[in-house]
Amino acid sequence: MLKLQKDLFTRVTEVSSAWGRMRPEKQFYGLSVDGFLAAAKPFLDARAEIAQLEEELAHAASKRDAAARIRASWTAVSTPSLCLIID
Secondary structure, three states, rough: OOOOOOOOHHHHHHHHHHHHHOOOOOEEOOOOHHHHHHHHHHHHHHHHHHHHHHHHHHHHHHHHHHHHHHHHHHHHHHHHHHHHHEE
């Protein structure tokens, strides 16, 4: 059976956490824990930025939906009055 591969974020956080906890002085492939985290920083920053933008998008969508509900209720109330005035 195929094993699901963990996403990169999970792998980075698990490796850095275990590395810092168990062998913080050890270097792997010429990198210290701090060097590894510095190399992963652009990825982690981009991921955080995407999460922030997704929150902003969800907020904007809810504002749009709320405005559409208000507009729909206003149209339903005012449309018959406009028809009477025009006729």
